[in-house]
Amino acid sequence: MKMATQHLKLCVIPLLIALTRAPAAFAQAEAYSGVTSSMLLFQEHCAVCHGENLEGASQGTPLRGELRHGDSMAQIIASTTDGYEELGMPGWRDALSADQIRNIAMYVLETRANVDYVTSNFEAPLSIPAGVIQSEVHDFRLETVVDDLDPLPFSIEPLSDGRLLVTEKTKGVRIVGADGALSDLVRGTPQAYDDIYRLESRLDIERGAGWLFDVALHPNYQENGWIYLHFSERCTDCNDMSRETGRPVSMNKLVRARIEDGEWTDEETIWRAEMEHYSRASDVAAGGRVAFDDAGHVYFSIGIKGGSNYRGIQDLSTPWGKIHRVNEDGGIPNDNPFADQDGVYRSIYTYGHRSPQGLEFDAETGALWGSEHGPRGGDEINRLLPGRNYGWPLYSLGMDYDGTPVEYGTDLGITFELSDIEQPVVDFTPSPAVSSFIISTSEKFPEWEGDFLVGSLKARSLFRIGIEHNRLVYRETLFEGVGRIRDIEQNDEGDIFLLLEHGAGGRIVRLVPPDEEVGPLASQAAEPPRSRPDEETLSDLPTTDWLTNGGGLFNRNFSALTEINTENVNRLGPVWRTHLEGSGVGRKYSGEAQPIVHEGVMYVITGADDVFALDVETGEILWRSSAHLTDEISTICCGWTSRGVGFGKDKIFVGQLDGVLKALDKDSGEEVWSIQAEAWEEGYTITSAPLYFQGMVITGFAGGEFAARGRVKAYSADDGSLLWTFYTVPAPGEFGHDTWPADDDAWRTGGGTVWHTPAVDPELGLIYFSTGNPGPDYNGAVRAGDNLFTVSIVALDVYTGRYRWHFQEVHHDLWDYDAPNPVVLFDLDYNGVPRKGLAQAGKTGWLYILDRTNGEPLVGIEERAVPQEPRQATAATQPYPVGDPFVTQTLDVAPEGYRLINNGAVFTPFWEEPVVLRRGDANWPPSAVDPESGVMYICAGERQAAYSVREDLEQVESGQRYSGGRMRFAPIPVTGIVSAMDLRTNRKLWSQRWPSRCYSGLVATAGDLLFAGRNDGRLTALDRRDGSKLWEFTTDSGVNAPAAVFSHNGKQYIAVFSAGSLLGRTTRGDSVWLFTLLDGEREGGPLDH
Structure with a gap:
């Protein structure tokens, strides 16, 4: 239901409102001073008019629903800064700093979206709707495939016979049968270490290392049987850091092997980092995805596996904070952007990444896409272009956890121009903690063809994103508050699977058209799919029509x-x-x-x-x-x-x-x-x-x-x-x-x-x-x-x-x-x-x-x-x-x-x-x-x-x-x-x-x-x-x-x-x-x- 249009109206009374949240909530909030600061700023300056939870108060309007002057970060900042005198709302330009106004805006956005940073919703109940979920173009149901996985699964990969491969971070690889039966762990896979961190919040995290990540089939799997596995290889007494601390270190590694009779065999190393770069950094934000293009290349992501202050992410001599590309056998492609440079990882394809989550190749357009977490806001979907810098930790559309702008370049001694940074195609602020995604080709949901279906962790939502010609054209929330979506995959039959993680056990669900049990509709003709641009030919060297001023897009006349x-x-x-x-x-x-x-x-x-x-x-x-x-008209020059x-x-x-x-x-x-x-x-x-x-x-x-x-x-x-x-x-x-x-x-x-x-x-x-x-x-x-x-x-x-x-x-x-x-x-x-x-x-x-x-x-x-x-x-x-x-x-x-x-x-x-x-x-x-x-x-x-x-x-x-x-x-x-x-x-x-x-x-x-x-x-x-x-x-x-x-x-x-x-x-x-x-x-x- 569309909410009534409201004014974004912030009250001028600088009254400190008594804080009424439960002590547990404050204990979590105090873990991140920026969240506390944002909340207190809003409480002090705004809650008297708009209510502590944006519900409105006697002196002002609520800030839920549709806002007259816009609900983006930039629009709320502008409203707060300049005010609207005709509505009785003063500007806060002189009373608050730009950072304080930005913190207030972030609090408003987070509260409106119900995405409080301090909880990850690991223990929030899984709420799989029993009925039909309605959306703009396709209704669907969620059907559970299997529900007794490890609490932290990471990846699913459909097989052609209806089965699914699944990785569990701290356990290993399993096979889910077409009937939902869960196999024993595949024997002989790289070792996974069960040092799980607490699931109910981000407090007192026990940093884990040595986890399994993505599993992916070679594009010609039916002929060669190769299965690629991305994981964190853990070792002790293997480099100076491990020897000095007496603690294990780890780093992402990519291998391939075959599965025969429940056994992991014929393993080959595709990529491995230099041992000096194995570190004590946690696997929590290690990236770990794998994707193939149609030219024999395999891509994989490595997230935050370096030192403090995100050191090394902008350094091409380190492997972390990068998307890498190698040939399917591990060789370095000659056209890699840094293939001819010394002293760098020649496998690097892009750099400046924080916490990569999804990685997909679009066979229709030949584009590579990635999703990643920002800090507080600034989650992104990016088109990944060779050699480009995606900005972390120099710049982000989000803010740092303490409420300040992201600007680690000063600490790292790095200067840059904003034009040096590849900007995201889609920005998510506030952050829903985007995860994996697919570019839909499902015939069961034909009007989603070409759409990005994007999962999220904190928001527990599934988004449908329309990206046409590298720009966002629409965004729909298909559902919200269901469960933490770690992975999304689709099979050749058009089934779309979601992998959910939860403290009580992970789960795989499938999106099902409402009438699938009785077969496809016979009495109702389907509407035509959403049209894509049907472009007229704009030839650079016209031989028939003259279609543009200049004869073509190159203006060559x-x-x-x-x-x-x-x-x-x-x-x-x-x-x-x-x-x-x-x-x-x-x-x-x-x-x-x-x-x-x-x-x-x-x-x-x-x-x-x-x-x-x-x-x-x-x-x-x-x-x-x-x-x-x-x-x-009086302003014509010539x-x-x-x-x-x-x-x-x-x-x-x-x-x-x-x-x-x-x-x-x-x-x-x-x-x-x-x-x-x-x-x-x-x-x-x-x-x-x-x-x-x-x-x-x-x-x-x-x-x-x-x-x-x-x-x-x-x-x-x-x-x-x-x-x-x-x-x-x-x-x-x-x-x-x-x-x-x-x-x-x-x-x-x-x-x-x-x-x-x-x-x-x-x-x-x-x-x-x-x-x-x-x-x-x-x-x-x-x-x-x-x-x-x-x-x-x-x-x-x-x-x-x-x-x-x-x-x-x-x-x-x-x-x-x-x-x-x-x-x-x-x-x-x-x-x-x-x-x-x-x-x-x-x-x-x-x-x-x-x-x-x-x-x-x-x-x-x-x-x-x-x-x-x-x-x-x-x-x-x-x-x-x-x-x-x-x-x-x-x-x-x-x-x-x-x-x-x-x-x-x-x-x-x-x-x-x-x-x-x-x-x-x-x-x-x-x-x-x-x-x-x-x-x-x-x-x-x-x-x-x-x-x-x-x-x-x-x-x-x-x-x-x-x-x-x-x-x-x-x-x-x-x-x-x-x-x-x-x-x-x-x-x-x-x-x-x-x-x-x-x-x-x-x-x-x-x-x-x-x-x-x-x-x-x-x-x-x-x-x-x-x-x-x-x-x-x-x-x-x-x-x-x-x-x-x-x-x-x-x-x-x-x-x-x-x-x-x-x-x-x-x-x-x-x-x-x-x-x-x-x-x-x-x-x-x-x-x-």
Whole structure:
């Protein structure tokens, strides 16, 4: 039953409430001072209003049920810190420290979830429900298979004949028959030691060592009979520690053997640690899981088996706190991340783990997953990526047991950046003590397919977790309070088994569909399983449709089609021209959108944000969706424009100048959903084409000249719900904030907006974009520092929006050297080694060529000293790419009326007196890359600008123009340039200059052609090998949009939007043109539609 919505309201009365818990409870609480501290803080400051157990009191509301302002840790902390005056709730920012507020929030969360840290519920009654358990998509019963196991079983493994292998930590290995009969212990297994600790609580723990852990069948068990066993090998008098203390030591070990006639035989050691690393550490959190992939590797986890303060977990020369990977025979795979390093355990696959619990390989996706315990909160489900650091004991989303943040790095002498830590896909705070899990493939519960079924110890609950594309999409508690779930497994018949541990004896239960006893349903058709994203093909080298702005996820603007080529391009001619009903015709508008094409329908958006669907064969308008933008929009920088639409899941995605993001039905143009993504009144507009990827719609927001704070957001393609947000200007406490002033709020209006459609590498799971200038544009005095992540290339996890790496092209930009040209991805060999590359053409006139896996330069980039202006707080150095600029970067003679300083070179500073600089830039018009030759083609302009600062600058509100100075273009003719750059060397191969700015973008083809628009209305085809002109056609308006190349019914076409541009100062229009090879006279009826 849904509870009534309540306020999270903390009372201001600092009254110490008498403690009324039973003495036994306090005895347990005192064992962990942090738990006591949290409880006392809540009792002192909050219980008078909300009740000792959150049940509410006369002066305030209860804190059970749904909370109006959110029930996550971050939301409760925010509510407690800031308060809500309108509700009579003061903020506690000044009265309590951040740690104290966090402790209160943790107490609220733990109490709401009934997961008191100080008890482990070993002795809590097993409460197996007798009836049907109802859940969101599948009802089920729990059926006991066997109920007289040892109190501490660890693992179950189904056999193909219906039997189960089970390990009991302190006893050995048994076989459970299909009828539930329990065998004697298998003879000859590694010895298990029965030094069990107390079960009823965490007090007075007798540390155990020498236990058995996971048992797992080789993937080809039916042929080879191999069974793998992970256990803790115990010894005495075997290393210095055992000899000095006279006590046994132990360490995890992995072996394999066969079972024949109840005997463990043919044992082989697969992995064993160095004897010096055997320790007295308990097996309580030793890890112990085993998993196989489909390539002959076996993975195993080792938890806390080292010294105090978690020493060694971050050290690759120790085995603990790691996930290891070896070949099935124990050999080290050549592609292990540390296989070629000396002095380390070469078996290490990942590190920085605290207490690993579950380990599963997803055969469907090829991903390895793990679960692990945090301290107090911060339980995790992680995707395990080779070589990555998972943070312990440097960082955790939970808190330490004493109520303080997890930050052992200081004690261990380890410094790190948060970006060095792989963040969890799922965080459990408060901690239910997650345990093992499966990724369900059960045909008995078909709508759970692909779901994570996750057990828990302390909470005694079973969770169903939906993870799609490395992000949490739903979470359901299937049941709670039943028993401590140590392991979960499924067999080939679709049976799902739970292994429960309990002080009175362990138990195995099975999840059973409600009607299994009478067979499957015959009279009721099953509902279809929950759909997974049915992705349209987004080819990197399109040969049919042109599905994205940029031609594919790599943004390469390259077509693999060859029908139209250098030999026959002279036969290219128009098939039809369609006028878009006068939409976006007027001085303030620009037509800069690249058409997209899907199955014979072309989609184009005008500068008025009106979307049109055209029949490719005839040019007929199939539907129109009008935006009806208000003329009141006043926060548009550079003309009313849109650079395109997105496509996916049978929808057209549209970002508008008024901050609206919406989805249209591709067949009818009817609105499917619409959201106000941002407010134009606060400076935010959308000018780029949204990107569709894996069920998400991702967009950046323009507005850098209007006191905005840059951001990229991802939304659900199904309903527009927000999935993640990344701010390009970090807030206090976030990585990179130290590059902004500490004594003001300059970061709130710091710019860094995103003007273009990002690129995505699906294999790496990363999304890439470059950012705009800091705010204000020209006055750096108010924002001392490098100003991350402005004028930067940024990589994020595409599924979560989490930061992965960045490269800043301009530190502390003063010149509007923002980076609006779309990033482009490519794969090339460098010195004989295949590398995953990224390139971005900057407004500095340089090409930045990086390794897209880590942001390191593939072609050298040097930090060099630059001229200084202390009043501007100029950066001491700037990045200088090795190679050639693609435009001219200096002036020989100053324009009339200006003084030439430093030859007008890039990075020359200025103050109140105007300083003229050469400004050769690549703006938003996209570049093209030939992935085979490794050549990048850039459309740019060469001009001059005079800069000056406005000193009397005050902080402004978002949505107000915020330039901090002035940039005027000098009275010298503008030159357009198309340059071809070698991505392996960053050297210019050729360039072509025009008497007007190149302001259209480029598209290249495998037919050795390069298509470019001209301001006077020409569409031009160049030979991309040398830049020579091969063909041109004059349209009726400026061609200031990139063309699209596609095939339809086996024939290649070129489409372009000819509508002019405000910044290009060209003739406006509303025409879409389609071209193909003509044989003699053009066939068909009139040209216009």
